[in-house]
Amino acid sequence: MAPNDTVRRRAFLGTVGAAFVGLAGCSDSTGPSNGTDTGTPGTPTATPAGTPNDTTDATPTDSPNGTDTGTPADQGPPAWMANQGDLYDNFAMFDDQWSVRNGSATLVEGEGFMGTPGVRMETDDGGLVRVERKYWQAQDFSNKTLSMAVKLEETTVSSAEIAIYLKDINGNEEKHSDEIPSEAAGEWLRIDPGAKSTDTIDLSQLTHIRIDHYARDGNSTTFVASDLRTHPKPETGTVVFALEGTHENNVDVVYPAMKEAGFAGGVFAAPDKLGHSSDPTISDYQEMVADGWDMGVTTLGAKRLTEIQGEQDALAGATTQLEKRGFDGATNVFRPPRGDYTAETLGYADESFDLTFVGVGGSMGTNDQLTDTRTVLSIDADDLEWATECVEAAATHKQTAVLFFTPRHIDDPAAFEALVARTKELQQNGDLQVVTPTELASRYA
Numbered sequence: 001m002a003p004n005d006t007v008r009r010r011a012f013l014g015t016v017g018a019a020f021v022g023l024a025g026c027s028d029s030t031g032p033s034n035g036t037d038t039g040t041p042g043t044p045t046a047t048p049a050g051t052p053n054d055t056t057d058a059t060p061t062d063s064p065n066g067t068d069t070g071t072p073a074d075q076g077p078p079a080w081m082a083n084q085g086d087l088y089d090n091f092a093m094f095d096d097q098w099s100v101r102n103g104s105a106t107l108v109e110g111e112g113f114m115g116t117p118g119v120r121m122e123t124d125d126g127g128l129v130r131v132e133r134k135y136w137q138a139q140d141f142s143n144k145t146l147s148m149a150v151k152l153e154e155t156t157v158s159s160a161e162i163a164i165y166l167k168d169i170n171g172n173e174e175k176h177s178d179e180i181p182s183e184a185a186g187e188w189l190r191i192d193p194g195a196k197s198t199d200t201i202d203l204s205q206l207t208h209i210r211i212d213h214y215a216r217d218g219n220s221t222t223f224v225a226s227d228l229r230t231h232p233k234p235e236t237g238t239v240v241f242a243l244e245g246t247h248e249n250n251v252d253v254v255y256p257a258m259k260e261a262g263f264a265g266g267v268f269a270a271p272d273k274l275g276h277s278s279d280p281t282i283s284d285y286q287e288m289v290a291d292g293w294d295m296g297v298t299t300l301g302a303k304r305l306t307e308i309q310g311e312q313d314a315l316a317g318a319t320t321q322l323e324k325r326g327f328d329g330a331t332n333v334f335r336p337p338r339g340d341y342t343a344e345t346l347g348y349a350d351e352s353f354d355l356t357f358v359g360v361g362g363s364m365g366t367n368d369q370l371t372d373t374r375t376v377l378s379i380d381a382d383d384l385e386w387a388t389e390c391v392e393a394a395a396t397h398k399q400t401a402v403l404f405f406t407p408r409h410i411d412d413p414a415a416f417e418a419l420v421a422r423t424k425e426l427q428q429n430g431d432l433q434v435v436t437p438t439e440l441a442s443r444y445a
Contacts, residue, residue, distance in 0.1 A: 077114070080350040081190060082444040083371045085147060085231035089133075092117045103129025103213070112226030113149035113188055120153075122222045127215040138169050138205040144230040145368030146176070147192040148211075152185045155221040160213065162191060162223070167208035172201040176368075178377065180223075183306055183342040189375050192231075194366030194399035198392045231369040237394035237432045239423055240402040240440055241265035242357070242378070244335060245302065246273055247407035251280045254407065255288055257417045261424045264292035266437040268335035268357075268404075270302040271321035282325060294330035294436045297322060297353070302337045305345055312348040332445070333357070333437040339378055339404070349374035354441035357402055366390060366399040373444055378402040382409040388419050395431035400440070 077084060091098075094107040094117070103124040112118025121129040152160055163177035178191040215221035241258060243250055246269035258265060267285065275282040289295060299308065300318045308314050319331050332354040336345065339359030349356045350373055359378040367377050381387035381403035394401035410416055426432040 078350075080373045081371060082373045083147075083192075083231055083369045085229040085369070085371070087227070088146070088230045089228040090116050091119050091226065091228070094119055094131075098131050098133045101130040101132055101210075102126070105129060105131045108224065111224060113151075114227075116226055118224040118226035120222065120224050121211075121213050123213060123215045123220055127219055127221075129213045130210065132208060132210040135207050138207050140204050141166065141206045141230075142204040143233050144203075145192070145194075145233050146209075147190050147229050147231060147369060147371040148225055149188055149190050149227040150180070151188045151224045151226075152180045152182070153222045153224060154185060155182045155215060156219040157215050157221065158182055160215055160221045160223065162225075163212045163214070164191075164193070165208070165210040165212065166201065166203065166206055167210070168202040169205040169207050170202060172199075174199070174201045174203075181340060181342070183340070184346060185343065187343045187346040189346060190372040191375075192367050192369050192371045193377060194368050194401075195393060195397045198389065198396045200396065229371075231371070233368065234398045234400075236430065237396075237398050237426075238400040238440065239391055239394055239432055239434050240400070240437055241434070242296075242335070242402065242404050242437060243267045243269070243407050244298075244337070244404050245269050245407055246276070246279045248280060249407040249410045251284045251288070253410055253413045253416060254405070255291075255293075257413075257420045259291060261420050263420065263424070263434045264288075264294075264436050266294040266296050266330065266333065268296045268298040270298060270300055271318055271325060271327075272300050273302070274325055286326065289327065289329065292436060294333065294438050295322065295327035296330045296333040296335055296437055298335050299337055304337050304340055305342055306340060311342070311344050312352065315352065330436075330438050333441055335378075335404070339380075341375065346374050354445045355437065357404070357437070359404065366394055366397070366401045368397070368399055370400065370440075370444055376402060378404045381405045384410075384412065384415045384419050388422060391419070391423050391426065391432070395426045402437075402440075 091107065091112065104122040106120050108118050108120050119131065121131065123129045146164060148164065150162055159179045159181045161177055161179050163175055166174045175196040176193040177196060178193040211225060213221065213223060241263065242265055243254060250267060267288070273279070274285065285295060297315060297319050299305070299314060300321065305311050315334070322331060334349065334353040334356045336358060339357065341358045354373060355376050356374050357376050357378045359380060370376055379387065379390050379401055382405060387403050390401045390403065393399060423432065423434060427434055
């Protein structure tokens with residue numbers, strides 16, 4: 001059920017910040033030693049504690065009155081970094097441990113995430129930059145997922161794709177990709193994309209990690225990669241059903257099929273369009289909310305964020321109108337129209353919402369772990385065959401698939417019912433959980 005509250009500001013737990021230390025040393029010993037590694041070759045090891053730019057021992061001393069007079073506390077991660085995980089590679093040993101296959105990639109000290117090392121990657125004439133790390137001793141990633149901090153610096157295309165490829169000892173690859181819109185350039189975010197297909201590889205014997213960055217049609221793009229982290233793989237996959245817009249299919253097709261399966265989802269419709277004569281009535285949506293559905297926040301008139309001056313104020317107005325219509329239980333979740341977002345969005349999203357659901361291009365959008373609450377990848381689910389494949393991938397890889405449907409595009413009720421039925425089957429088998437947007441948000445708030 002959706003929580004009955006107004007817009008919530010995410011409370012950051014200080015205990016996370018206390019653990020976010022030691023970003024300066026190399027966290028993996030498979031490359032040449034940096035002088036501090038005493039672990040077994042091929043095994044990731046803990047990095048010495050210290051500030052992001054200091055590898056010295058940070059042992060505090062207590063004064064007689066109990067006040068800490070030693071090294072200042074390490075700077076914690078930003079509040080939007082919902083899942084800290086463990087540092088795997090901060091690229092400090094990039095020149096020794098990684099190979100540049102295409103384009104230009106250079107180590108930049110102090111220009112990475114929170115002042116840590118980073119790698120500036122610039123596409124070549126073919127619109128590609130590629131770096132690769134090869135492990136002479138296979139790594140066990142069977143219960144791990146990856147996330148990485150990235151910043152798009154400049155681009156001549158509308159969006160740029162960043163992909164992480166994992167290759168096993170048999171040469172099989174698994175692709176995880178995200179797309180960042182050009183309007184978001186200049187701001188740090190984390191990517192945590194899931195696998196792009198239902199195919200599996202032997203993650204217990206990983207031999208290569210490759211990072212590719214594409215600029216379509218041979219265009220140019222520059223971005224910085226930093227702070228590669230591992231996270232524990234969830235026990236099961238998760239699926240969220242959500243509707244973008246108001247349409248008769250919401251109550252005539254989607255709601256009955258979902259209710260029969262025992263599922264609820266979310267509706268993100270412009271508040272000023274709710275209850276129009278040709279659409280479901282306010283009472284229709286009130287019935288859905290009573291059955292556990294969320295009525296989340298989007299812009300007035302479904303206007304794209306790139307067309308709005310003063311996004312945060314505009315969304316405050318949209319939220320107020322949603323509340324005036326009696327829907328105040330899911331104003332902590334936000335869907336920008338069509339999933340587009342900007343650098344401005346990244347500046348306020350965490351203050352105003354627990355989760356923001358984005359999605360650019362045709363990304364599969366399945367997240368291994370939600371590590372950035374401002375950029376939760378979603379799936380364009382209008383192609384029901386594609387949506388079904390994404391649900392299967394969520395079950396296979398224990399990922400999170402947030403399915404966004406344009407209601408007026410659901411022209412085959414039987415196919416939608418089949419998707420719901422397959423999702424129900426996977427849930428009953430213990431492979432999936434089906435949650436609402438606010439239930440997903442409650443895991444990270």
